[in-house]
Amino acid sequence: MDLECQGAVVSGGVVIGHCVHEGKYQYEVENVRFNKASEKAFVRRGDKLMQLNGKDLQDVTPEQLAQSLAGGNPVLTVHKACRKKKPTEQFFSAEDALQPFSKESMVLSFSMEMRRMEDLERSEAGQEAGGQEDVGQPDSKESAGRGHVLIVSMTKTSISVVSGRGCDSESHCQGSHGTGCTFNDVVVTSESSQVVLVSRGAGSFSQVMSLDSPIEHLGSHQYLRGLCSQKTIYASPTPEEMTIYFYKSSSFSVFRGQPVVLNFSDSNCFLRCCKEGNAVLLQVETCDKQKLKKISKNDESALAFVFYMKTDGTKERTFESALHADWFIKIDPTFANSVGMENLDARKGDESFFFVIQI
Secondary structure, X not given: OXXXXXXXXXXXXXXXXXXXXXXXXXXXXXXXXXXXXXXXXXXXXXXXXXXXXXXXXXXXXXXXXXXXXXXXXXXXXXEEOOEEOOOOOOOOOOOOOOOOOOOOOOOOOOOOOOOOHHHHHHHHHHHHOOOOOOOOOOOOEEEOOOOEEEEXXXXXXXXXXXXXXEXXXXXXXXXXXXXXXXXXXXXXXXXXXXXXXXXXXXXXXXXXXXXXXXXXXXXXXXXXXXXXXXXXXXXXXXXXXXXXXXXXXXXXXXXXXXXXXXXXXXXXXXXXXXXXXXXXXXXXXXXXXXXXXXXXXXXXXXXXXXXXXXXXXXOOEEEEEOOOOOEEEEEEOOOOOEEEEEEOOOOOOOOOEEEEEEO
């Protein structure tokens, strides 16, 4: 056995897909991302998760897997997908070659559309069955996806990998015609961890209440003011009444603050974030208030009006763009009291590594 890597703090994440085959759970790595090119991936796409802390994962639900990963220093046994041999190049004699012997003209009718393979297979199966949908026994290999994901977020995470245990005749590699298949033990160590259920693709913010109050910068005692006609915002010692609309989310997610929309009272002018190149800008823009009663998380044009308001228990509050993470409203009193967005990278070092389990 060899110790491939040890002790290095990593950031990024691993996406794990799962299905149920003959009543048994199967987990496979679908994607891997590390934030730094120097960080060595301990798994790759196609690898299978076989055991956790010595327990076979075939009888472990995604929820149990997520809780165990967050339980402290878990040891994952990973089946490294074998590298299949390249097919041997074949040569055919002239007698084996295909030769055209006739041709004919015809008109083909088809539609230009994209379809998923599973939809085509389902459609063909329905035609063979006389158009009746099979609602009896499920397929032998059932997809367990329901549009949600479990996210195991970890802080200050380090990975140690013990490699060298090869597959035997009774392993999952039997008959795969591959080489180099191994079982690796992966030890995951983190300072803290938590599990969050997130609704994928769905979810929205619904308006629940409002509060009228000027927004003051405590350091300079300047207030936010806006010129709607010029789409600009500035700071002034003269307060301007603002309406803070509070929202609730229809889905669970990692807590970033209270979702709010910031409106200049008695107007249709709102604060909105937009991106130009690598910079995020803060603007004043008009919008129909009715459109912002309910905001879909998939609607980026509306989500640009949403900020996460967060407090540390004092009077000070921060406002982070919901659409552009780590960008916060700032007032710069040293430069004509300008108002804009600043990338504070506030979550750097926190929840730096993720296991994302599709359920």
